[in-house]
Amino acid sequence: MKPIVAVSTPIGVGAISIVRMSGDGCLNIATKVFSCKEKIEPRRVILGTFHFNNINEKCLLVYFKAPHSYTGEDIVEFQCHGGEFLTKEVLNALIKNGASLAENGEFTKRAFLNGKVSLDSAEGIIDVINAGTEAELKAGYNLMSGKLLTEVKTLQSSIVDAIANLDMTLDYPEHDDEAETLLTTKKTISDVLKKLRELLSTSSAGKLIKNGITVAIVGKPNVGKSSLLNALLGEERAIVTDIEGTTRDTITETIIYKNIKINFIDTAGVRESDNIVEKIGIDRSYRSINSADIVLVVLDSSSELTEDDKKLLDLTKDKKRIIILNKMDKQKKLDINEKYILISAKDGKNIEQVKEEIFNSFDGGNIDISGLILTNVRHIEALSKAKEIAEKALDSCDNSTTDIISFLLKELWVELGKITGETETESIIDAIFSKFCLGK
Ligand SMILES: Nc1nc2c(ncn2[C@@H]2O[C@H](COP(=O)(O)OP(=O)(O)OP(=O)(O)O)[C@@H](O)[C@H]2O)c(=O)[nH]1
Ligand SMILES: [Mg+2]
Structure with missing residues (x-):
């Protein structure tokens, strides 16, 4: 197939960058711009100079002869100094000499078409x-x-x-x-x-490994949802104040807990509101409840259950959920006839227990990652x-x-x-x- 070329390392400044070419005649193209003292033999690293415009770049070349290459075709790789300008110049030189710019995944697609790899x-x-x-x-x-x-x-x-x-x-x-x-x-x-x-x-373990667990943190304003998010992440990610309605938009952050990604969504406190911005935020909170795999319903343990709390408990009763009673450092006034975890987001108390409970709700501990x-x-x-x-x-x-x-x-x-x-x-x-x- 016709020769293709692409930069195989990320574009940006780095120690080296690799420009890779695959297809018929790519060694010919390479030798138009690369000179070296040694004979170019397959699977050997050759030191030489890449000449283009006024650039003389001392770099390495590796040649893989078909069919013993990633794509099954002839491949030539240049390992040059990293740097955006230089890398693009090398790429352009190879294009000017007959290679076409590869599409996304085209090298692997060729490997597939040439029978080097199956689709899976x-x-x-x-x-x-x-x-x-x-x-x-x-x-x-x-x-x-x-x-x-x-x-x-x-x-x-x-x-x-x-x-x-x-x-x-x-x-x-x-x-x-x-x-x-x-x-x-x-x-x-x-x-x-x-x-x-x-x-x-x-496949359910597979979904867990690939997508992780999406957890919506919900509750009425000021119960400490954002404080809980920060405690779970171990950093001050969300703004915390004692003003009701601090969080207006959803904030999503991921941690890795025992090999599983847990994606937390901090949401706007749910209550009746006339404020247009807050209303949009609350709408998003409801959507997060629907799309999450599990919901953390956060309640303030230092005050009695309100109508807003009751509404949320009712709304999430058929979802997978964990009830969190926050502010355990204060006098406890709330009791609830359901299993809950008592925490203090402010002091970082029992935060690990929340993570463990989420993990266990999805049988995270029973995944054997060694098998298929x-x-x-x-x-x-x-x-x-x-x-x-x-x-x-x-x-x-x-x-x-x-x-x-x-x-x-x-x-x-x-x-x-x-x-x-x-x-x-x-x-x-x-x-x-x-x-x-x-x-x-
Ligand atoms: N005493 C005590 N105060 C807490 C605790 N967690 C949060 N707070 C305080 O409660 C207030 C509200 O905290 P936030 O985390 O902003 O609450 P929120 O639920 O995100 O509030 P909204 O974004 O407005 O919905 C802040 O003054 C926090 O410092 C806790 O465990 N103990
Ligand atoms: Mg908040």
């Missing part, structure tokens, strides 16, 4: 790059190293065997015992279904669809004809192929790679 492994690469926690990184590595690919391939191969046996009974009914074939087919489908259910059972965990929505959707088809196929073993079972198994094979990319449409493949960063 490529998605693992994005996850590794974007990982913010050890759990995300491990899940990304598992995908990248082909753990899901192996599972899918094993399922597909048993499905292919089953299809071949069924088609044999259709084509040569005289040579085959249909009843026995049906029995083995049924066993195969049951095994496939079991595996699919097993894989899908990891489904974190990617596309994979989960394809496997769910595959599960439905497998269930239909299993049913049809008892009440349909052989050709229908065979048809369903082919459909099942195609659905699984979407995970590896074998049977995925071009537009979806394009959409996946466009989510990559430039130069990857």
Whole structure:
């Protein structure tokens, strides 16, 4: 394919920057602008000079010969001094000499098209790059190293065997015992279904690893929501005053607690208000309640329950929630007939307990990050669809004809192929790679 080029390191000032080129003839382009004493051999670091305009940049070149490269094509990488101007000059020189600017993810897309990686492994690469926690990184590595690919391939191969046996009974009914074939087919489908259910059972842990837990901190004005946010973050992020209605807009901040991201949303105190700005803020508080995975309902333990408190307790009664009684440093006047955590946001008392309770509400402690965990929505959707088809196929073993079972198994094979990319449409493949960063 035609040579493409991109800066593979982040744009900005740094010690080095890497400009990468891939495609037919990229070594030719490189030697037009790069001179060195040594012979350029694959997989060796060559010191030389990059000449362009009036620039003579002493830098390193690495050449990977097709097919032994990331993309499966010839690749040339320049490791130059970091710096925005210089890096762009190197890039422009290569473009002037025949390379085109790569699109987002185009290197990895080529690796996929050249059979170097499957689609799910490529998605693992994005996850590794974007990982913010050890759990995300491990899940990304598992995908990248082909753990899901192996599972899918094993399922597909048993499905292919089953299809071949069924088609044999259709084509040569005289040579085959249909009843026995049906029995083995049924066993195969049951095994496939079991595996699919097993894989899908990891998806809630996967969602937790990928998205974290979104927690809305709600309550009437002045109960100490912003103080609680600050205590949870361990920094003075939100403005705290004794004026009711201090927080007008929602504030979102994330912490990592025991490998899980917890995204806190501090909200505007909920009460009846005529102030237009405050009203918009309160509206946002309600929206945060709806979109959160769990709500911290904050009450002031030093005063009795008010109508505003009661309304909020009622509004959140069907949601996952933790009731927080704040200001425990003051005389306690509030009692409530429900489980709660008594804290002092001001003194930082029992804040760890709040984090632990959130974590435990989602079984955070039971996630085994060493195994394969489904974190990617596309994979989960394809496997769910595959599960439905497998269930239909299993049913049809008892009440349909052989050709229908065979048809369903082919459909099942195609659905699984979407995970590896074998049977995925071009537009979806394009959409996946466009989510990559430039130069990857
Ligand atoms: N004694 C005591 N005061 C607290 C505690 N937590 C917060 N406060 C005080 O309560 C007042 C309100 O605190 P905020 O954190 O701004 O309350 P809020 O719920 O965010 O208020 P709004 O943004 O107006 O809805 C401030 O004067 C805080 O110092 C606590 O644990 N103990
Ligand atoms: Mg506030």
